[in-house]
Amino acid sequence: MDASEYQPPQRLRTMPSWLLSRAALAGDRLVAAALAEVGLRKHHFTALLAVAEDDGLSQAALGRRLGLDVSDVHTVVGELEQRGSLTRTRDPADRRRNVLLLTARGRRELARLERRVGAAQDALLAPLSATARRQLVTALEAVVEL
Numbered sequence: 001m002d003a004s005e006y007q008p009p010q011r012l013r014t015m016p017s018w019l020l021s022r023a024a025l026a027g028d029r030l031v032a033a034a035l036a037e038v039g040l041r042k043h044h045f046t047a048l049l050a051v052a053e054d055d056g057l058s059q060a061a062l063g064r065r066l067g068l069d070v071s072d073v074h075t076v077v078g079e080l081e082q083r084g085s086l087t088r089t090r091d092p093a094d095r096r097r098n099v100l101l102l103t104a105r106g107r108r109e110l111a112r113l114e115r116r117v118g119a120a121q122d123a124l125l126a127p128l129s130a131t132a133r134r135q136l137v138t139a140l141e142a143v144v145e146l
Contacts, residue, residue, distance in 0.1 A: 031117055050062055
């Protein structure tokens, strides 16, 4: 079906759950496209953010924090390690654990990614004033109880 043909019922268009879903889908597409331009996915971005926030995070803790399956974490970490964005080393205190550290290259890459994702956020919220954007974020934080 052609997207221009999609016309949901008017009552549906006023339901917050439907509106949130559509907005999330639009935001997801914008962010995914911005990251894909540099060969990355959202899991890469969120992993870099988490490691930057908590340098020395174990690989297992990263998976729990992001809600990722063990094999997915292994893949994402391996890909970021290949790019030179982070290092994975054995924890000297517990040789069973891999500790993740952001490299200097990873910090630069994360800064570039944050600009790309920020531009995607701006594109998503372009119809809103700065005040409306702040109000929307505040309201969404309350809804998802961050």
